[in-house]
Structures are given as C-alpha cells and as structure tokens.
Amino acid sequence: MSEIALTQAPAHARHGSNIGQPLTRRDGVLKVTGAARYAADNHPPGMLHAVLAISRIARGRVAFLDVAAAGAHPGVVAVMTPANAPKLAVDPEVKTHPFVFRIDVLQNDRVRYAHQPIAVVIAETLEAATEGAALLAPRYETEPAQTGLDGDDGFVPPVLGAGQPAVLRHGDVAAGLAAAARRIEATYATPAQYHNAMEPHAIVAAWDGGRLLIDTPSQGLVLARARIAELFGLEPGHVLIRSPFLGGGFGSKGLLTGPQVLGIMAARLVGRPVKLVLRREQMFGPVGHRAPTRQTLRLGTDADGRLTALDHHTRTATSRFDDFIEPCGGVSHTLYAAAAIATTHEAVRRDTGTPNFMRAPGEASGSAALESAIDEMADACGMDPLAFRLHNYAEVEPVSGKPFSSKALRACYAEGAARFGWARRPRAPRQMRDAGGRLVGWGVGTATFPALMFQAEARAVLRRDGTAIMESGAHDMGQGAWTALAQIAADALGLEIGQVEFRAGASDLPDAGIAGGSAHTATAGIAIHGAGADAIARLAALAVGDERSPLFGAGNAGVVARGGRLHRSDDAARSESYADILARAGLAEIQGQGRSAADPAAQTRYAMHAHGAVFAEVTVDPALGQMRVTRLLGAFAAGRLINPRLVRSQYYGGMIWGVSFALHERAVMDPRTGRPMNPNFAAYHVPVNADIPAIDAILVEEHDPHVNALGIKGVGEIGITGTAAAIANAIWHATGVRPRRFPVMPHEVVALMA
Amino acid sequence: MxxxxxxxxxxxxxxxxxxxxxxxxxxxxxxxxxxxxxxxxxxxxxxxxxxxLAELGRIERLPGGGVRIGALVRNADLAHDQPFASDFPAVAEALLSGASAQVRNAATVGGNLLQRTRCVWFYDVASACNRRAPGTGCDARGGEGRGDAVLGWSEACIATHPSDFCVPLVALDAVVEIAGPAGRREVPLDLFHRLPGDAPERDSVLAPGELVVAVRLPPEAAAFAAHARYLKLRERTSFAFAVVSAAAALRMEAGGIVAARIALGGVAAKPWRARAAEDVLAGARPDGTVFRRAAEAALADARPSGPDATRIELARRIVARALALAAAGTPARVPALPASPFAPIPGAAAHV
Missing domain, CATH: 3.30.43.10 (Uridine Diphospho-n-acetylenolpyruvylglucosamine Reductase, domain 2)
Known part of the structure; x- marks a missing residue:
C-alpha cells in the first residue's frame, strides 16, 4: 500500500454533487507552501548524486573518456561507462512492446544524437559529480551528422506515431482537384520543439536486495514499472514507483526514458540510493521532442466554395534508430466535408533523438498547416474564413462516414464569434489599425482532438466510520487529477469529498492507464466511478436483504447513495447510513472494484472528437515586424466537464502553447554538427506574461451520450490545436502577407512585406 | 568540485x-x-x-547637473530613482527593457557593462569560439546568422554586445571610472568596449585588476531629457535580448533639432554610437525623411557577417523610429512595456 494520499481538506467545503463544481486544486496549498514532494525532493539515507555526461557530437563513437581523472576527483564514487555499466536483463534495442522505444543506456560506445548520455558520474555531492562529468573530457570519432528535412531520402513509414496508417485515401483527390473551380497549394514548415516541463526528468532510485523503490515523475506508472521490471529482470511487484506530483509532462514523461534507466543502473552499480536530475540542456536530446514537419496542402473547391478535394502531405523526421512519425494528417480526416481526402506521410532518418508524443502530437502541427490552408482557400473563394468553415462543415466524419457521438462545433463557432466580435471583421486584409497606427488582424482556427480512452482499474473501500478510500494509480501532471478524480470518487460513493481518502500517484495502486491522449479523466474516472458503484451495490445488497434494515425489501425499487446514506429510490425518507449497515453486518469495510475500457461497439458506430474554435487578434508593427497576440479566445466543446476551473486552465495552457507554436518556439539545430544551439530558456523562447495580455475560454455546453459512461471527452490537448493557425491567419489579415513557416519571426514578416 | x-x-x-x-x-x-x-x-x-564595497553603491548628483552612478547600483534601483529617470529617461527605459524584474533586482551597473556576448556559439562549449577560447575559430561564421554583428566585426568574431543600458549611455557620452593597480583612470564608454579585431577574447580595455567603480553622465546629457527614447525589437514582448535596438536623444529648440545623439544595440561587439547620423540631424527640422537619412548614415558602414542581411534594414528602421519617438517627446513616465514597439505612441489618440 502506498503511503501517498491526499487527505487534506479542500479550500472550501462542498455539499452535494461534486462533479461539475469548480473546486480549487486540493493539492494547491501543498504546492504553494513547498510541501508537495516532487521526485527530486526525496533524499533517502546514504543517497549519492549522479550527473550525466552527454555527447557533443551527433554521430560517431566515443573514443576516449578520462575516467581516471573523473574518478580521482574528490567525492566521486564511481564513473559508469559502457565498460562497467550493469548488464540489463533484456537488450534495450529489442522492442518488446509497441510502446517501447530504444534508449541509450551505456550498452556500447556508439553515439546516435547530440546530448546522448555517454557516461554517468556518481559522487557524494552534486558539485563533485558535476565536476567529475566535466573531467571526462571525451574524445570522439565523429561521423558526418544530418539534421533537418532536406534530402531525397524520404520513405513511407509502415505506421505513424500511435499506430495510425501513413496513407489514407477517401475518394479521388486527383479528380477532385482537376474538377475544382479554385485551387490552392501551399507548404507550411514547423520546427523541432522540445518538451520542457518546469520539472526536468528526475529519478531517485534505491535498491533493497531484489526490490526497487523509485521516485520519478511518470505519466504511465504501470507501463514504466513493467519496463523497469523487464530491463532489470525483476518481478513487477518488486518495483514501486512513486509519482505523486509531476511538474508537467506533456508527453515526455509518458514512457520511461534512458536517463531514468541510467539512474537505476547507477544505484545498482554503487549499491546506494542515487539521485539523477537532468540539466535543462539535457532535455534537448534523450527525452523526446516534436519532430519538424513540412506539410503540403492542396485544396480545391467548386464554384460555390465547397471543397472537392483535400490533399495533406507531411514530410517529417525520425531518428536513425527508431520510429516515431508525427501523424499530422489526422486533423484532415475529420474537420471538413471534402468530397475527396488524402493524407500521406513520408519520413527521413536524421541524427537526432527519437521524437515522441508531445502535447497534441500530430494535431498541433497538422492543424497549424490545415487551418492555415483553409484560410487561404477561403480567401481564394472570396469568403469570410468562418463562413467558409461553416460552408464546409462536416455533419458526419468525412473519411469514415460515421456520425459524431456529439459535435457542438457550430456552437463553438457561434459563441466564440459573438464574444470576439467577429461580425465586425472586414474580409480584406490590412484594413484595421490600432490607435498607434499598428496593423491589426483577426484570425480563426478550428480546434479538434479525438476522444480517446484507455483501460484502467480502481478500488473503493467503504469503512465502518462512514468514510471511504478510493485507490487509482492516476497521475497528476499539474492538470488537477488529485481534485477532479476525487470529485468523481465522492459522487460515486455518495459522500462528501472530504470523507473520501483519495490515493493516487503510485505504481502499487490499481492501473489507471497512461495519462496521455487527453484521456486520463475519462479512463481513470470511469474506473473510479465503477468502483464506487460496485461498493455501493455490495452495501445495498447487505441492507435490502436484511430484515432489520429500513431498506429491507427495497431490492426492486432500488436505492440511492447520498450523503453517506442509502435511501429507497421511491421513498427518500427510508434510509440507513453506510456505517450502520456495515456495523450490523459485522463488517469493518466493504470493497468495490471498477474497470474502464473503450466501448468497441460505440467506437464502431460513432466518430468521437472534441472540437473548438480559436479566435486571435494580432497586432503587428508594420516596419519592425514585431507581433503580439493582443486577444485570444477559444470556445471548446468537450462533453461533460468534471471541474470547469481546471478545464479552463487546461484550455489556457494549450492556447498559450499555441502562441508559443505560432510566434516563439523552435529548436535551432546547427546543420554542420547536428547540435541544438539553443538548449536553454534564454534562447529557446516560450511566451512570457507580456505575450498573453488577454486570454479567454468559453466552455461550450455539450452532452455526449455515447462517448463513455460519464460523457467525458478530454481537454488536455485541444487548446494547442487551431491556435497557431488562428494567429498566423490573423497575421495575414493584419499584413496581407501569408507566413508559412512557424514560428513566425519579425524579420520574416518584414521580409514578406517588403 | x-x-x-x-x-x-x-x-x-x-x-x-x-x-x-x-x-x-x-x-x-x-x-x-x-x-x-x-x-x-x-x-x-x-x-x-x-x-x-558600499562606496560603489551610491547614485551621486554632480555639480552642474551630471550624475555619478556607482558600479554596484542595481539596475532596478537606478531605473526607479526618480531624479535620475527624469534627467536620463532613455537610460531608465533601456534598463527596464532588459531581462526580467528578478534579474534587474540583482544585476549591477558595472556588471552590465562587462556582461559577455549572448552569441549561442560562445555558450556552446563544443563550438569553436575565439572569444571564449582564443585561436579556436568562429563557428558562428556559417551559422544561422540572426544575432550576428553587422558593424565592426572581424573574421575572428561576429558576436554582439547584448546590453540595453549601454546604448543610451554611449549616446549620452557616459564616462567609465576605473580603479586599477596603476591608480585611477577614466575612459569614455565609447572607447571602453573593444571591437574584436584579432583579439576578440578581450571584451573591453580593462587591464587585469582594473575595476569599474562608477559610470558618469555629464551635465550636457540631461539637456536631452525632453526628447530621449530607447526602442528595442524583440522576438517576444519581454525578457528577450534585442534583435536590434536604438537610443535616440534630441535637443530641440523652436521645433528644430539643435543636437542629436544616436546609438545602436545588438549590431556590434560594442554599443554603437552613430555620429554620422547625428551630423545629419543637427540643425534639421524633424520629419520622417531626415530620420530615414540619419538612419541610412548610421548603417552606412554595415555589412552582413552571415547569410541574413535583414537586420541591417531593421536597424535602419529602428533608428528612424526611435528618432520619431524622441521628437514626439519623452513620455511623463516610462511605459508599462518599456522600449517596446507596443508601448503607447505619443500623440496617438487614446482610442480609435
């Protein structure tokens, strides 16, 4: 049993139904007071510090490490290199599971990308380990490295990121384009971006014989436990991972990374607990990234402005040694009722770390291109871009022909447009200026993200004192799982939230699935809901079958759980407390189990997606090209919202990342060496407060009876989709020039306007 | 360690x-x-x-109207010193446009002068960099080229000095007071930073042991207070180094320019004083044409050190814009977005 539980009372009491209430984060006080224990805050007795040495070349081999100099440095306990690294039970090059990625954990001297770990120095202090790592002074045999997307070596991958097909054709695109009255073709470029959670990857690993205790941030505890057990030849039950709080994940903590494995290996090598924390620059290499893309969109419409064809081709990159192909075409499958749709992907192999899931993988980059192209097509048709989108609105999912389980996108467009004031937008560009004479433009982008669901379990325990425990190995990456899932638990158990001890964030709790794909609240929440219902059902069975209970004989009428009591459904006055039922039965507690999984029948019948519309106002200095998103408004429909305060926060975070995508964020790779040249927050720009002067989100009402038992679609990723294009479209509307390279930089806008 | x-x-x-x-x-x-x-x-x-060294932490008014700023005065303290900001508003605006509030609370006047370049190749230990490791070469040459010098660079180094503060200071004829093993000396700020030549590892003229003790602004500098601005092009709205920047200060009488002071930031290994541009303006009526002519004079010697020449034109434009803003008059208070193109524009209507 994990000792990690959050029993602290919420900031305000809430009586009655919890789902749907905007509770503040239950872990908020712990976080603002510094009491929340993140992985790197753990310091078990005898702990040593490990520091990675990373490669400064992108391809070749390590020819020499001055292990003697590093080892001789005072305080250094061990230097782990391929010569002495502990052997693993399975070869990390072997893909034992579709979601196992090849990692670099000192099994040989080969270098496959810049910033690859090439040694680990373990010392009594962080400073000694850091200096030891510097003293290794590696020498390399360097081979020419290649980054970027240029070249004639593209290949069609067998599958994309999460298993989607690389090529999908619906209808005859060539015929649709040939028959079109108007056509556009444009190529959009997106850069490599690196996940940079505030909390870098960190691990504290402590071996106890054949058992292993690990503190590390994880978005997928059970997958991580299985991978660790496999790599080190352990029983999964002998590995305990604690991950109560993550300082952000964004996909980079979904699957176990090489540096985390190195921390465990280091602890085994020295026989003492070891802590390993990545430096910021070490985040730019071994822990995944969003691959660069070059996307070519070809669209055609008939004379009436209806799409006859939509062709979306993506060129992207993966590593030399593994496959993660950014699935950009997915957004083109669902948004517009084009008569013919084709999405194709090709990839090149480059000397970088393997790309990985990064917030809205595929949809973020794909919607940046698609929603820019739709804007260009609307302009070619002489139509308002929002009117054009409504004109081509997909009533059913175009590529599958399935009806949507629900789709309130029209309401998103309408409510967003109304609040934004879209009706006042002149259709032509360069028509609006602010008081200082700066150019002002308005743009819109459609947001979409699939409603996914994984498998999970949960366990509920009703106790004789009237309180309960709910257990779920769920992950709080900062999004508020400690709060939202506890709200679901409280409602499922018919208790106040303060009466439920919610346990999460450890691998010995029931598997809550991976916290990714915007599916965690649905996946974990439905298991929790089921566990609560199961416990209540068992409790009810005790009561209605016991003639001493006021509920005796209510089996047909049924009972309702509320406020710690079961009530007859047909006579609320007849009730009994949980405590009394358990006491009479002589039971200390009663347990319930819950499971969740996607319903294949519903998936076969319906297309399931969340939708939204993002409206942006951008102000552009006409001479200097400096840009600012002066207003940003999103309207999103994502089914049932468990906690609107947290949902709004997710939308804001996603939209702010959309601003980053549009205007700021990019990894600069030196094409001569393959090294990232801006691996720090001074040079790798993300928005600051001054870049987000006004942001708003509308929570559009949407009822979805099909998507899952709670009607939840997920909100974690949709905010970034559509936003980058809305901003680029606003830049066009402000300036009359069309930026097609992200991020849009001042000097490029100036050059385009020249 | x-x-x-x-x-x-x-x-x-x-x-x-x-x-x-x-x-x-x-x-x-x-x-x-x-x-x-x-x-x-x-x-x-x-x-x-x-x-x-407490004696280095003082802001002293000098007889006749100048000011002596101790080397340890914090950027934030200087920017928020009301008498100082009134007399030297472009300096205050430049200070407040740099870094973040937290950095400004810690950073000092002397340290600002002596900060190293932000050239990314300088910061990448694996790259050749003559400034960091003399004789190794310059990997910035042949790089992306977006932050590189367009004035005063050499084959050995194309890095730029990142300071905002130094740009209006050099425009206003600031003098650096130095204490050293051989006693005290003074160096005009314009001669304090070195162009790279064949010894880019030496950022400044300081000899070993020499310590910046103060920066002095002469009384004449305050005469520009009514028409002095700093303007900075950035790749985000705040907390970013300049793509290019300019300080412009005008002394105006009867609607004409009596004297002008102009300097650029982000274009060279030192804050770049543009005297030829100042000469264009002396005695001129302030209008867009003459500002553009001054801007062209300021960048007359510019040449790209890499593939991207757009920064030369951006530098011209920011000089012209800074001059226009200065001519419009110093605002009563430093804008909430100091030195930003998004700060309110004097004379523009408050509402559309």
Missing amino acids: NSFEYVRPATIAEAVAAGAAPGAAFLAGGTNLLDLLKGDLMRPTRLVDVTR
Whole structure:
C-alpha cells in the first residue's frame, strides 16, 4: 500500500454533487507552501548524486573518456561507462512492446544524437559529480551528422506515431482537384520543439536486495514499472514507483526514458540510493521532442466554395534508430466535408533523438498547416474564413462516414464569434489599425482532438466510520487529477469529498492507464466511478436483504447513495447510513472494484472528437515586424466537464502553447554538427506574461451520450490545436502577407512585406 | 568540485590587488558570471566579491547637473530613482527593457557593462569560439546568422554586445571610472568596449585588476531629457535580448533639432554610437525623411557577417523610429512595456 494520499481538506467545503463544481486544486496549498514532494525532493539515507555526461557530437563513437581523472576527483564514487555499466536483463534495442522505444543506456560506445548520455558520474555531492562529468573530457570519432528535412531520402513509414496508417485515401483527390473551380497549394514548415516541463526528468532510485523503490515523475506508472521490471529482470511487484506530483509532462514523461534507466543502473552499480536530475540542456536530446514537419496542402473547391478535394502531405523526421512519425494528417480526416481526402506521410532518418508524443502530437502541427490552408482557400473563394468553415462543415466524419457521438462545433463557432466580435471583421486584409497606427488582424482556427480512452482499474473501500478510500494509480501532471478524480470518487460513493481518502500517484495502486491522449479523466474516472458503484451495490445488497434494515425489501425499487446514506429510490425518507449497515453486518469495510475500457461497439458506430474554435487578434508593427497576440479566445466543446476551473486552465495552457507554436518556439539545430544551439530558456523562447495580455475560454455546453459512461471527452490537448493557425491567419489579415513557416519571426514578416 | 578561491575585499584597493592575480574575476550581481561558471564557460581561480564595497553603491548628483552612478547600483534601483529617470529617461527605459524584474533586482551597473556576448556559439562549449577560447575559430561564421554583428566585426568574431543600458549611455557620452593597480583612470564608454579585431577574447580595455567603480553622465546629457527614447525589437514582448535596438536623444529648440545623439544595440561587439547620423540631424527640422537619412548614415558602414542581411534594414528602421519617438517627446513616465514597439505612441489618440 502506498503511503501517498491526499487527505487534506479542500479550500472550501462542498455539499452535494461534486462533479461539475469548480473546486480549487486540493493539492494547491501543498504546492504553494513547498510541501508537495516532487521526485527530486526525496533524499533517502546514504543517497549519492549522479550527473550525466552527454555527447557533443551527433554521430560517431566515443573514443576516449578520462575516467581516471573523473574518478580521482574528490567525492566521486564511481564513473559508469559502457565498460562497467550493469548488464540489463533484456537488450534495450529489442522492442518488446509497441510502446517501447530504444534508449541509450551505456550498452556500447556508439553515439546516435547530440546530448546522448555517454557516461554517468556518481559522487557524494552534486558539485563533485558535476565536476567529475566535466573531467571526462571525451574524445570522439565523429561521423558526418544530418539534421533537418532536406534530402531525397524520404520513405513511407509502415505506421505513424500511435499506430495510425501513413496513407489514407477517401475518394479521388486527383479528380477532385482537376474538377475544382479554385485551387490552392501551399507548404507550411514547423520546427523541432522540445518538451520542457518546469520539472526536468528526475529519478531517485534505491535498491533493497531484489526490490526497487523509485521516485520519478511518470505519466504511465504501470507501463514504466513493467519496463523497469523487464530491463532489470525483476518481478513487477518488486518495483514501486512513486509519482505523486509531476511538474508537467506533456508527453515526455509518458514512457520511461534512458536517463531514468541510467539512474537505476547507477544505484545498482554503487549499491546506494542515487539521485539523477537532468540539466535543462539535457532535455534537448534523450527525452523526446516534436519532430519538424513540412506539410503540403492542396485544396480545391467548386464554384460555390465547397471543397472537392483535400490533399495533406507531411514530410517529417525520425531518428536513425527508431520510429516515431508525427501523424499530422489526422486533423484532415475529420474537420471538413471534402468530397475527396488524402493524407500521406513520408519520413527521413536524421541524427537526432527519437521524437515522441508531445502535447497534441500530430494535431498541433497538422492543424497549424490545415487551418492555415483553409484560410487561404477561403480567401481564394472570396469568403469570410468562418463562413467558409461553416460552408464546409462536416455533419458526419468525412473519411469514415460515421456520425459524431456529439459535435457542438457550430456552437463553438457561434459563441466564440459573438464574444470576439467577429461580425465586425472586414474580409480584406490590412484594413484595421490600432490607435498607434499598428496593423491589426483577426484570425480563426478550428480546434479538434479525438476522444480517446484507455483501460484502467480502481478500488473503493467503504469503512465502518462512514468514510471511504478510493485507490487509482492516476497521475497528476499539474492538470488537477488529485481534485477532479476525487470529485468523481465522492459522487460515486455518495459522500462528501472530504470523507473520501483519495490515493493516487503510485505504481502499487490499481492501473489507471497512461495519462496521455487527453484521456486520463475519462479512463481513470470511469474506473473510479465503477468502483464506487460496485461498493455501493455490495452495501445495498447487505441492507435490502436484511430484515432489520429500513431498506429491507427495497431490492426492486432500488436505492440511492447520498450523503453517506442509502435511501429507497421511491421513498427518500427510508434510509440507513453506510456505517450502520456495515456495523450490523459485522463488517469493518466493504470493497468495490471498477474497470474502464473503450466501448468497441460505440467506437464502431460513432466518430468521437472534441472540437473548438480559436479566435486571435494580432497586432503587428508594420516596419519592425514585431507581433503580439493582443486577444485570444477559444470556445471548446468537450462533453461533460468534471471541474470547469481546471478545464479552463487546461484550455489556457494549450492556447498559450499555441502562441508559443505560432510566434516563439523552435529548436535551432546547427546543420554542420547536428547540435541544438539553443538548449536553454534564454534562447529557446516560450511566451512570457507580456505575450498573453488577454486570454479567454468559453466552455461550450455539450452532452455526449455515447462517448463513455460519464460523457467525458478530454481537454488536455485541444487548446494547442487551431491556435497557431488562428494567429498566423490573423497575421495575414493584419499584413496581407501569408507566413508559412512557424514560428513566425519579425524579420520574416518584414521580409514578406517588403 | 572545481575549486576556486573566494575573497571579499573591504576596500577598493584590496579588491584591485585581489583582482590583479591571474585567473581572478570580479563578482557583483552574478547574473551573467554564475551562468558562465555553471556552463563551464569560464573557470576563474579566484572570485573577488566586490558587493561589500558600499562606496560603489551610491547614485551621486554632480555639480552642474551630471550624475555619478556607482558600479554596484542595481539596475532596478537606478531605473526607479526618480531624479535620475527624469534627467536620463532613455537610460531608465533601456534598463527596464532588459531581462526580467528578478534579474534587474540583482544585476549591477558595472556588471552590465562587462556582461559577455549572448552569441549561442560562445555558450556552446563544443563550438569553436575565439572569444571564449582564443585561436579556436568562429563557428558562428556559417551559422544561422540572426544575432550576428553587422558593424565592426572581424573574421575572428561576429558576436554582439547584448546590453540595453549601454546604448543610451554611449549616446549620452557616459564616462567609465576605473580603479586599477596603476591608480585611477577614466575612459569614455565609447572607447571602453573593444571591437574584436584579432583579439576578440578581450571584451573591453580593462587591464587585469582594473575595476569599474562608477559610470558618469555629464551635465550636457540631461539637456536631452525632453526628447530621449530607447526602442528595442524583440522576438517576444519581454525578457528577450534585442534583435536590434536604438537610443535616440534630441535637443530641440523652436521645433528644430539643435543636437542629436544616436546609438545602436545588438549590431556590434560594442554599443554603437552613430555620429554620422547625428551630423545629419543637427540643425534639421524633424520629419520622417531626415530620420530615414540619419538612419541610412548610421548603417552606412554595415555589412552582413552571415547569410541574413535583414537586420541591417531593421536597424535602419529602428533608428528612424526611435528618432520619431524622441521628437514626439519623452513620455511623463516610462511605459508599462518599456522600449517596446507596443508601448503607447505619443500623440496617438487614446482610442480609435
């Protein structure tokens, strides 16, 4: 049993139904007071510090490490290199599971990308380990490295990121384009971006014989436990991972990374607990990234402005040694009722770390291109871009022909447009200026993200004192799982939230699935809901079958759980407390189990997606090209919202990342060496407060009876989709020039306007 | 760990003596030096912490209207010193446009002058960099070229000086007071930073042991207070180094320009005084045409050091814009977005 539980009372009491209430984060006080224990805050007795040495070349081999100099440095306990690294039970090059990625954990001297770990120095202090790592002074045999997307070596991958097909054709695109009255073709470029959670990857690993205790941030505890057990030849039950709080994940903590494995290996090598924390620059290499893309969109419409064809081709990159192909075409499958749709992907192999899931993988980059192209097509048709989108609105999912389980996108467009004031937008560009004479433009982008669901379990325990425990190995990456899932638990158990001890964030709790794909609240929440219902059902069975209970004989009428009591459904006055039922039965507690999984029948019948519309106002200095998103408004429909305060926060975070995508964020790779040249927050720009002067989100009402038992679609990723294009479209509307390279930089806008 | 000696002198004389030793570095706010240490980019053997030299922490009014700013005055304290900001508004605006509030609270006047370049190749230990490691070469040549110098660069180095503060200072004829083993000396700020030539490792004219003790602005500098601005093009709205920047100060009488002071930032290894542009403006009526002519004069000698020449035109435009803003008059208070193109434009209507 994990000792990690959050029993602290919420900031305000809430009586009655919890789902749907905007509770503040239950872990908020712990976080603002510094009491929340993140992985790197753990310091078990005898702990040593490990520091990675990373490669400064992108391809070749390590020819020499001055292990003697590093080892001789005072305080250094061990230097782990391929010569002495502990052997693993399975070869990390072997893909034992579709979601196992090849990692670099000192099994040989080969270098496959810049910033690859090439040694680990373990010392009594962080400073000694850091200096030891510097003293290794590696020498390399360097081979020419290649980054970027240029070249004639593209290949069609067998599958994309999460298993989607690389090529999908619906209808005859060539015929649709040939028959079109108007056509556009444009190529959009997106850069490599690196996940940079505030909390870098960190691990504290402590071996106890054949058992292993690990503190590390994880978005997928059970997958991580299985991978660790496999790599080190352990029983999964002998590995305990604690991950109560993550300082952000964004996909980079979904699957176990090489540096985390190195921390465990280091602890085994020295026989003492070891802590390993990545430096910021070490985040730019071994822990995944969003691959660069070059996307070519070809669209055609008939004379009436209806799409006859939509062709979306993506060129992207993966590593030399593994496959993660950014699935950009997915957004083109669902948004517009084009008569013919084709999405194709090709990839090149480059000397970088393997790309990985990064917030809205595929949809973020794909919607940046698609929603820019739709804007260009609307302009070619002489139509308002929002009117054009409504004109081509997909009533059913175009590529599958399935009806949507629900789709309130029209309401998103309408409510967003109304609040934004879209009706006042002149259709032509360069028509609006602010008081200082700066150019002002308005743009819109459609947001979409699939409603996914994984498998999970949960366990509920009703106790004789009237309180309960709910257990779920769920992950709080900062999004508020400690709060939202506890709200679901409280409602499922018919208790106040303060009466439920919610346990999460450890691998010995029931598997809550991976916290990714915007599916965690649905996946974990439905298991929790089921566990609560199961416990209540068992409790009810005790009561209605016991003639001493006021509920005796209510089996047909049924009972309702509320406020710690079961009530007859047909006579609320007849009730009994949980405590009394358990006491009479002589039971200390009663347990319930819950499971969740996607319903294949519903998936076969319906297309399931969340939708939204993002409206942006951008102000552009006409001479200097400096840009600012002066207003940003999103309207999103994502089914049932468990906690609107947290949902709004997710939308804001996603939209702010959309601003980053549009205007700021990019990894600069030196094409001569393959090294990232801006691996720090001074040079790798993300928005600051001054870049987000006004942001708003509308929570559009949407009822979805099909998507899952709670009607939840997920909100974690949709905010970034559509936003980058809305901003680029606003830049066009402000300036009359069309930026097609992200991020849009001042000097490029100036050059385009020249 | 990498050991170094840490000394905390009580007097300037002690500091100079301690700083004269080979491998010594002066430590003040540490906002740049500590990053350089952590990045293994500098390995001083002795840190001479000068932060206890209280006499360097004062802002002194000088007879006749000048000001003497102690080297340890914090950027934030100087920017928020009301008499100073009134007399030298472009300097205050430049200070407040730099870094973040937290950095400005720690960073010092002397440290600002002596901060190292932000050239990304300088910060990448694996790259060749003549400024960081003399004789190794310059990997910035042939790089992306977006932050590189367009004035005063050499084959050995194309890095730029990142300071905002220094740009209006050099425009206003600031003088640097230096204490050293050979006694005191003064150097005009315009001669303080070195162009790279064939020795880019030497950022400034300071000799070993020499310590910046103060920066002085002459009385004449305050005469520009009514028409003085700093403007900075950035790739985000705040907390970013300049793509290019300009300080413009005008002395105006009867609607005409009597004297002009112009300097550019982000274009060279030093804050770049544009005297030829000033000459264009002296005696002229302020209008867009003459501002553009001045801007062209300011960049007359510019040539790209890499593939991207757009920054030369951007530099011209920011000079012209800074001049227009200065001519419109110094705002009563520093804008909430200091030096930003998004700050309110004087004379523009408050509402559409």
